[in-house]
Amino acid sequence: MTLLELDNIQGYLIRGYAHMLYSRFVYLRITDAKATKAWLSNAWKEMTSAKHFHDKSKISSTHLNLSFTHDGLKALGLNEENLDAFSREFRQGMVAPHRSRLLGDMDGSSPENWNWGAPQNEPIHLCLMIFGNDKKFENNLEKDKDVCLNYYRELASEFEINGMKELFFIDGKTQPNNKEHFGFRDGISQPIIEGSGRVGDKDDVIKTGEFLFGYKNEFGVYPDTPLIVKDQGDLNLLSSDAGGSGLKDLGRDGTFMVMRQLDQDVKKFWSFMNENSINPDGTVNVEESLKLGAKFMGRWQNGAPITLFPDKDPGISSLVNDFGYAKFDKDGLKCPFGSHLRRQNPRDNVDDHGKKESLKLSKQHRIIRRARLYGEIYEGSPTNLTPNGEVGLLFVCFNADISRQFEFLQYTWSNLPKNKELYNDPDPIIGAREKLEAGEEQNFTIQDLPVSKTVKNIPRVITVKGGGYFFLPSINVLRYLSTI
Numbered sequence: 001m002t003l004l005e006l007d008n009i010q011g012y013l014i015r016g017y018a019h020m021l022y023s024r025f026v027y028l029r030i031t032d033a034k035a036t037k038a039w040l041s042n043a044w045k046e047m048t049s050a051k052h053f054h055d056k057s058k059i060s061s062t063h064l065n066l067s068f069t070h071d072g073l074k075a076l077g078l079n080e081e082n083l084d085a086f087s088r089e090f091r092q093g094m095v096a097p098h099r100s101r102l103l104g105d106m107d108g109s110s111p112e113n114w115n116w117g118a119p120q121n122e123p124i125h126l127c128l129m130i131f132g133n134d135k136k137f138e139n140n141l142e143k144d145k146d147v148c149l150n151y152y153r154e155l156a157s158e159f160e161i162n163g164m165k166e167l168f169f170i171d172g173k174t175q176p177n178n179k180e181h182f183g184f185r186d187g188i189s190q191p192i193i194e195g196s197g198r199v200g201d202k203d204d205v206i207k208t209g210e211f212l213f214g215y216k217n218e219f220g221v222y223p224d225t226p227l228i229v230k231d232q233g234d235l236n237l238l239s240s241d242a243g244g245s246g247l248k249d250l251g252r253d254g255t256f257m258v259m260r261q262l263d264q265d266v267k268k269f270w271s272f273m274n275e276n277s278i279n280p281d282g283t284v285n286v287e288e289s290l291k292l293g294a295k296f297m298g299r300w301q302n303g304a305p306i307t308l309f310p311d312k313d314p315g316i317s318s319l320v321n322d323f324g325y326a327k328f329d330k331d332g333l334k335c336p337f338g339s340h341l342r343r344q345n346p347r348d349n350v351d352d353h354g355k356k357e358s359l360k361l362s363k364q365h366r367i368i369r370r371a372r373l374y375g376e377i378y379e380g381s382p383t384n385l386t387p388n389g390e391v392g393l394l395f396v397c398f399n400a401d402i403s404r405q406f407e408f409l410q411y412t413w414s415n416l417p418k419n420k421e422l423y424n425d426p427d428p429i430i431g432a433r434e435k436l437e438a439g440e441e442q443n444f445t446i447q448d449l450p451v452s453k454t455v456k457n458i459p460r461v462i463t464v465k466g467g468g469y470f471f472l473p474s475i476n477v478l479r480y481l482s483t484i
Contacts, residue, residue, distance in 0.1 A: 007050075007475075012063075018178075022132050024149065030126070063129075064155075103410050104430075109464035125164075180371070184303075203359055213253070228247055251473075259469070260464055273293045331446035340429040343413045367399045411418040
């Protein structure tokens with residue numbers, strides 16, 4: 001069994017901080033590398049690690065983590081030779097033209113329309129992730145907000161003297177019952193990193209190297225890690241390459257972090273469900289509208305898998321995670337093959353592969369997802385939720401191989417319309433396009449007997465507003481970076 005150095009791993013990767021209902025993601029540019037490194041020489045001690053405390057009184061009311069872009073590491077002073085040791089995807093960034101095509105970032109989601117992360121925007125060098133929790137009040141968003149923002153103000157008062165300029169921030173919130181803005185319970189199905197101390201179903205336990213550099217992955221090899229190829233800084237602070245190259249490892253206990261700001265068109269989503277769930281008298285069949293939404297998502301609004309509850313939401317908040325596609329729904333008659341969650345993680349039912357091979361393939365493409373919501377919904381009926389201004393998801397995920405994990409899911413399993421028994425079916429949540437060529441269709445197929453049903457002309461309900469690839473170093477590496 002792999003044993004992780006939990007006190008060296010930044011905590012957001014493993015812990016998720018679900019008890020902290022308010023967060024602020026602050027994006028900064030380095031203006032004085034010498035001053036920033038001086039700050040970092042002490043700030044690494046403040047970073048929240050993944051170490052688990054059984055005694056809740058020892059858990060801090062604030063958490064802090066830090067990540068860098070490629071431009072940020074360069075601005076800090078990392079040598080070109082050492083920058084080149086990072087993966088191509090991280091070096092090129094999310095907005096390289098071919099990558100935009102691969103990720104489906106076009107039309108309104110094209111980087112030319114982004115608020116941040118694109119060439120026309122001021123370059124981001126680092127992201128501070130700040131979380132707060134008022135331990136005297138359980139599940140109190142406003143109290144957690146006060147704690148988070150008080151800590152932010154304390155940090156922000158020294159940004160300038162520490163050689164950093166704040167560009168903007170995005171505040172993340174957790175809604176009641178942990179539901180995202182479309183109204184579905186979120187954050188339930190997560191992989192378990194081997195050696196992290198978390199427990200769960202063995203099919204959800206993934207090799208450490210899928211998420212952390214310096215450990216073997218699902219292929220039984222060490223992932224490509226950024227190595228120090230040209231001596232720089234205090235190398236005594238770094239571990240040696242576990243792969244045996246003899247070089248020092250900049251990646252050990254670190255990972256890549258993907259961030260995307262996804263604006264959600266809640267009105268359009270539920271209007272489409274309602275329009276396709278009309279009674280003979282022209283009124284909306286609310287029950288059928290909710291059911292259609294659940295088939296698009298692959299889970300009922302309260303979290304229950306539709307493989308176990310195919311006809312109706314059981315009506316209670318559910319943490320049940322036993323989808324068992326091969327066991328309960330091999331033919332997709334309960335949970336459609338094209339549903340968002342089934343595409344993102346087909347588990348034991350990948351195309352025509354058997355259960356064992358399917359699980360193996362699924363494990364090779366998992367990501368750890370850490371999303372936070374922004375904006376507010378004015379409550380309405382479940383099929384008529386009313387936003388208060390822009391609302392959306394700050395999508396965050398962690399993976400050691402951006403290409404094989406995040407990008408593969410986005411392109412191959414989400415944006416590729418031809419899949420198992422699917423012909424013009426993109427991912428109905430994140431894969432639909434705004435503009436189609438003449439004669440093109442984008443539909444959603446609901447497997448049924450004797451004939452499958454087709455929901456035609458599904459709309460795009462997500463607009464990308466910004467994004468980037470970040471490196472989340474270990475705490476030791478943060479300390480090392482202050483010495484370069």
